[in-house]
Amino acid sequence: MKLxxxxxxxxxxxxxxxxxxxxxxxYINRQELQELLEKDKRFSKVDxxxxxxxxxxxxxxxxxxxxxxxxxxxxxxxxxxxxxRLKTAGEGRTRVLRGAAVVTIDYNSGASGLVIDxxxxxxxIGIYGKLQNIILLCRPVDGIARPDxxxxxxxxxxxxxxxxAEAAKDLRADEIEVYNIGPLAEAGNGMExxxxxxxxxxxxxLQLSAEQPPNEPIFYGxxxxxxxxxxxxxxxxxxxxxxxxxxxxxxxxxxIQNHPIVRELYNRHGKELCFVGVVITVAQSTEPERERSAxxxxxxxxxxxxxxGAILTKIGGGAPHIDLAQTCELCxxxxxxxxxxxxxxxxxxxxxxALIFNTPQxxxxxxxxxxxxxxxxxxxxxxxxxxxxxxxxxxxxxxxKLMANRLGGPVSQIGALxxxxxxx
Amino acid sequence: xxxxxxxxxxxxxxxxxxxxxxxxMLGPEIKDGAVGPGIAVQNTLKDRGEIVATVxxxxxxxxxxxxxxxQEVIQLLTPxxxxxxxxxxxxxxxxxxxxxxxxxxxxxxxxxxxxxxxxYEENPGVDLYRRHLYIxxxxxxxxxxxxxxxxxxxxxxxxxxxxxxGKPDEEGYIPRGILKEEFSDRTAAQRVVDMLLAKLQGKPxxxxxxxxxxxxxxxxxxxxxxxxxxxxxxxxxxxxxxxNPDKIEMSAATKYGRYTIKxxxxxxxxxxxxxxVGYDSSLVSRDPHRLVPLDVMRDLEKEAVIGxxxxxxxxxxxxxxxxxxxxxxxxxxxxxxKSEGVDGVILTST
Numbered sequence: 001m002k003l004x005x006x007x008x009x010x011x012x013x014x015x016x017x018x019x020x021x022x023x024x025x026x027y028i029n030r031q032e033l034q035e036l037l038e039k040d041k042r043f044s045k046v047d048x049x050x051x052x053x054x055x056x057x058x059x060x061x062x063x064x065x066x067x068x069x070x071x072x073x074x075x076x077x078x079x080x081x082x083x084x085r086l087k088t089a090g091e092g093r094t095r096v097l098r099g100a101a102v103v104t105i106d107y108n109s110g111a112s113g114l115v116i117d118x119x120x121x122x123x124x125i126g127i128y129g130k131l132q133n134i135i136l137l138c139r140p141v142d143g144i145a146r147p148d149x150x151x152x153x154x155x156x157x158x159x160x161x162x163x164x165a166e167a168a169k170d171l172r173a174d175e176i177e178v179y180n181i182g183p184l185a186e187a188g189n190g191m192e193x194x195x196x197x198x199x200x201x202x203x204x205x206l207q208l209s210a211e212q213p214p215n216e217p218i219f220y221g222x223x224x225x226x227x228x229x230x231x232x233x234x235x236x237x238x239x240x241x242x243x244x245x246x247x248x249x250x251x252x253x254x255x256i257q258n259h260p261i262v263r264e265l266y267n268r269h270g271k272e273l274c275f276v277g278v279v280i281t282v283a284q285s286t287e288p289e290r291e292r293s294a295x296x297x298x299x300x301x302x303x304x305x306x307x308x309g310a311i312l313t314k315i316g317g318g319a320p321h322i323d324l325a326q327t328c329e330l331c332x333x334x335x336x337x338x339x340x341x342x343x344x345x346x347x348x349x350x351x352x353x354a355l356i357f358n359t360p361q362x363x364x365x366x367x368x369x370x371x372x373x374x375x376x377x378x379x380x381x382x383x384x385x386x387x388x389x390x391x392x393x394x395x396x397x398x399x400x401k402l403m404a405n406r407l408g409g410p411v412s413q414i415g416a417l418x419x420x421x422x423x424x
Numbered sequence: 425x426x427x428x429x430x431x432x433x434x435x436x437x438x439x440x441x442x443x444x445x446x447x448x449m450l451g452p453e454i455k456d457g458a459v460g461p462g463i464a465v466q467n468t469l470k471d472r473g474e475i476v477a478t479v480x481x482x483x484x485x486x487x488x489x490x491x492x493x494x495q496e497v498i499q500l501l502t503p504x505x506x507x508x509x510x511x512x513x514x515x516x517x518x519x520x521x522x523x524x525x526x527x528x529x530x531x532x533x534x535x536x537x538x539x540x541x542x543x544y545e546e547n548p549g550v551d552l553y554r555r556h557l558y559i560x561x562x563x564x565x566x567x568x569x570x571x572x573x574x575x576x577x578x579x580x581x582x583x584x585x586x587x588x589x590g591k592p593d594e595e596g597y598i599p600r601g602i603l604k605e606e607f608s609d610r611t612a613a614q615r616v617v618d619m620l621l622a623k624l625q626g627k628p629x630x631x632x633x634x635x636x637x638x639x640x641x642x643x644x645x646x647x648x649x650x651x652x653x654x655x656x657x658x659x660x661x662x663x664x665x666x667x668n669p670d671k672i673e674m675s676a677a678t679k680y681g682r683y684t685i686k687x688x689x690x691x692x693x694x695x696x697x698x699x700x701v702g703y704d705s706s707l708v709s710r711d712p713h714r715l716v717p718l719d720v721m722r723d724l725e726k727e728a729v730i731g732x733x734x735x736x737x738x739x740x741x742x743x744x745x746x747x748x749x750x751x752x753x754x755x756x757x758x759x760x761x762k763s764e765g766v767d768g769v770i771l772t773s774t
Contacts, residue, residue, distance in 0.1 A: 195624045197617075210704040260613035272621055285703060309624045311616050318744060319702060339620035341612055342633065344603055345744065347676040350555070351601040351634065352747040358635040364623050366616040367632040369605060372676075372744065415613030420632055422606045423599035424592060 002180040003235040006173035010099035013132040042152035047137040061113030061386030063106035065254040068097035070165035079240040081221030090235025101131040104157040105385035114408035126409020191274040198307035205316025210285035229297040250413035283320030298330035325357035332361035339364035429473030434511035440480030450482035468577040483519040494530040508584035513542030513572040516564040521549025538583035653767035656734035660742025661774040662700030680740035702743030
């Protein structure tokens with residue numbers, strides 16, 4: 001499977017007569033984009049705002065962040081199964097506007113919406129403060145059911161991402177990234193001397209929606225409520241097969257499109273290791289489901305992909321630690337060496353509470369920082385999105401104290417950032 | 425020119441030069457100046473400070489009455505008005521390590537001055553006290569005296585003069601379980617791939633989090649006769665009476681509630697709610713029995729399979745709860761259950 005990312009670097013974004021790209025500037029016809037999104041009758045009104053890196057600005061009630069991308073030259077569907085018709089993602093050419101991000105605001109998210117600061121301590125650690133942000137302010141029609149509005153927001157974010165990237169379809173790419181691994185069964189040909197490495201990717205957690213999972217498009221449009229561990233080609237992850245669940249801490253669609261572990265394994269493929277594939281899993285909510293999922297994931301890693309080693313990551317909050325640990329334990333029992341990424345879960349900043357498991361096999365752990373550490377965010381000049389109120393009814397432009405799990409950016413459970421912790 | 429620091433040193437009977445195991449029952453005594461390893465401490469201190477007194481106490485004496493004996497030690501050393509207290513190093517001596525830790529903790533809490541000790545990392549005193557103290561990592565025997573004393577003295581001086589304490593590996597102390605943010609030169613994705621490759625190649629690697637160590641609790645023997653036993657229901661799934669009368673937190677709980685079910689045959693969903701942010705509780709809200717199975721318990725009671733259902737159920741919220749609060753909640757529940765004459769408990773989690 002060969003995927004070519006045609007990358008155009010974007011260093012500024014402005015409103016203009018015509019949506020186009022010229023000299024690293026993305027120009028957007030505001031009205032045209034508004035009208036495109038307003039075609040969805042689930043919105044009463046759509047507005048677009050632009051926010052530039054380093055601005056004293058706070059994005060409130062963020063739903064998701066998406067990188068503008070579009071398939072080129074009829075080589076595939078955009079976000080198949082969600083936006084486009086179903087076709088396997090990961091093949092052909094995809095235009096990427098690197099440096100830009102589409103941010104959707106969810107007016108009905110209450111306390112579950114993310115906060116993204118564009119400057120200051122909230123922005124320094126993460127990536128979104130460094131991007132040219134195009135904010136979609138899509139207001140729901142009165143009385144709309146929650147899942148309908150959420151679905152509309154997901155579609156709007158992806159639609160805008162495609163619209164913007166298509167504006168660049170006739171331009172020459174600044175750089176081209178090629179992701180090319182053949183059929184996974186043959187991935188090791190000529191690399192017999194290298195360790196075979198698989199990635200076990202927990203894409204969603206059912207911990208808060210087990211009883212009535214919303215019909216949220218996560219994997220080719222499927223809500224993954226019934227998903228058993230499945231092998232995917234690494235390119236599918238990078239090319240729109242997976243989007244963020246509605247409630248999914250520490251992972252936005254933007255970071256899935258630029259999946260740090262998939263990219264890192266690709267970088268070393270054929271040099272230090274042989275990347276044999278990705279097993280996607282879901283964190284379950286009951287023990288029998290968890291055991292089944294862990295057993296199947298470990299089996300796929302060992303007996304189908306034939307991996308010597310596996311990297312495991314988790315999503316969501318504390319409970320998915322258990323799914324990760326059980327899978328890790330079973331992999332090690334089958335002789336597959338593992339290394340895992342977790343976010344420290346302690347609420348008192350001590351190592352005692354950092355992990356919810358004590359599986360002895362989990363002896364190689366990368367810590368991406370405390371999920372419950374508190375950020376004090378200074379006052380800002382501008383607030384975009386949401387009612388201007390945060391937790392505790394504080395005005396959003398004032399100083400706010402928020403835990404990392406409420407912020408978009410500072411915690412990447414799939415390893416995008418350099419932040420970690422040391423025990424003192 | 426300020427005066428040097430006043431330091432009191434604590435030793436066991438062996439390092440204090442009084443005797444071996446035969447003198448382990450000796451109670452605490454205090455001597456002016458430095459004794460035994462205290463000479464090395466004094467030599468390292470030079471003019472930064474002075475050991476004004478040394479407390480010596482038998483290992484068994486203090487181990488058998490740790491609270492009273494540390495109080496006696498505190499009383500002995502207080503008149504010397506120390507700025508900082510140094511205990512040991514205890515190396516791998518278990519009772520001595522525990523004594524050194526207990527004295528340091530008491531000094532910090534009762535006198536409000538810093539204290540430093542040193543131990544081998546497997547000394548049982550480490551697990552007991554490392555969260556509360558700076559414990560310098562030492563060799564397992566007195567062969568490591570010089571190195572241990574040098575690090576202990578440095579830390580003691582820094583603590584006594586309010587200087588910033590560096591990282592554990594720089595200062596030589598055992599990590600205290602406090603996590604602080606730091607930046608790596610590589611992303612987490614790069615680090616996890618590096619770590620896996622090292623592990624696959626059998627090369628050394630350093631995990632960024634250590635597994636928590638939970639104390640082992642031996643399960644009690646099974647109940648012999650269920651039909652005469654009183655059984656209680658307890659849960660960490662957050663079921664509480666409507667209005668959450670005890671204001672149990674939805675996350676990171678610090679307390680639990682005890683709610684009467686005396687005479688109730690069933691739990692009416694109208695009367696209960698769930699406070700818990702860690703799982704989908706909609707099913708429990710519709711039917712509380714799926715968390716607190718009173719329905720089944722009443723049936724078993726009628727069928728005389730069990731003797732009696734306890735008149736109250738116990739509930740807390742088990743999500744992001746600190747280990748310390750979990751212990752407190754568990755101990756509180758256990759004591760109260762015991763006083764209610766409960767023979768067995770069914771714990772339901774989520």
